[in-house]
Amino acid sequence: MSRVIKVAQMQLINKWTFMGIPMVILVGSTAITFAIWALLPASAREGTLYSGSGQAVMWYFLALGIQSLTYTFPFSQAMSVSRRTFYLGTLGLFAVFALGYAVLYYLLGLLEQATGGWGFNGQIFALDWIAENNGAIQILFYFVAMVLLFMIGFWAATVYMRWKATGLLIAGIGFAVLVLGLVGLATLNNAWPQVGAWFAGMQVLGLSIVLGCLCVVLAGGSYLTLRRATA
């Protein structure tokens, strides 16, 4: 157990990667959004202003997922850490961070609503369709979204580590075929209205659960792939 925590400590030796950069992205992207809003002519400022800049940090987590494996896994092997311990320590640390950022997003959302959308009637964090849910569901949604992006990066990096470019290519083609198959299935059965209704009917909680299941599948797949990977 203590070695699992040491893996987390190792990942944090360079604090900049896990703590500094996401903060810079968060503050930077928000400041840029404010600047853009301030520059808008009055006519364009009527009604609510929406921004997707809140996603910026989440996408960094995709890169973090790739980095924390490719940079650190070979080194962890030299530190005589088993694959399982590396996996638990890295994912555990990330889960804690994702939870922290999810709570931060929720709090920023509250602040956003309290300040009349940062004084611009804008929405960055408290997007209507998320903010209309209770706090726990909002936090869950942000958490799942971040973990999902991290897991996609982590799993893709594991596949690369084990099977190199060939593996990544096959996984990519496999995924494309799967999506194509589902699209084809819906088209052939004239099922698009139902599919649309299913998506429309899905609440944030439902979406969180579906994405959460995807996270679990990716986490399991990553572990099984990593078990036989060589640095």
Place this chain on the structure above:
Amino acid sequence: MNNAPAPAIEVRNLRKSYRELDALDGVSLTLEAGRIYGLLGRNGAGKTTLMSILTGQGFPSSGEALIFGHSPYENDEILAKICFIRESQKYPDDFNARQAFKAAALFFANWDQDLADRLVTDFALPMKRSIKKLSRGQLSAVGVIIGMAARAEVTFFDEPYLGLDAVARQIFYDRLLEDFALYPRTIVLSSHLIDEIANLLEHVVVIDKGRIMLDEDAESLRGSAVAVTGSREKVDSFINGHQVLHRDSMGSLASVTIKARLGETERAMAAELGLELSAVPLQQLVVRTTMAGLQNDNNESVEVLK
């Protein structure tokens, strides 16, 4: 039940096959704890593959590799006793040497920061420069420092001297012996430069094309051959009946390396004949023995073909 302590390293009939070659072809070895071993062989002989499997980093095609009687694969208890920094070790991209040592201090229970600091000064290693910007020699120094300061019960050094200048190499050998005297442990030095590390080694394992060619105590190996120099006729009559490892001749003079342990009478006889007997450097011995082994192999296969 067998109550003898399990050997530090035990390898049973280990094989590792890639598509086009057998990196390890039925390797068996038993290395007792508390000694310095040389794992010698040419580039591509299988040294790194063997060490990777012994440290749970690589996977064998068949056979067993045990550390203190247990497989190291996914075994944190055993892994905690091992340190193996590979020659081409990768470090996190954003790490400098100080951060790498900080990580090592987390994982190796016997880590000695004072020793690490002293070695950093000895090797004049820049601590704040990112590892990916270090020279080959400085990169080797990072690995050497981790390997030594970790004081792991079983430590592997994979071609540790690459890129190090002569002074730095000597520092490494001196410090290693000093530290080993204070904290005896099992050390495996992989190398293709044999003479340089010959004085450190207590036991020599030579591997070639994935097979063990030689597995012998360094002391007994040093005494196992002798070079006989003198007039050709007298040399020839003297060496009659011994296995010849190597022969050099120039005019009427000959120098022949034979595999033999000479007794008092034989030495006296050599002196009477005016022949000079000299010790054979370890490197020569290893090269000659390995090449003789290869020739035997070839002869056998030729005979099989006939």
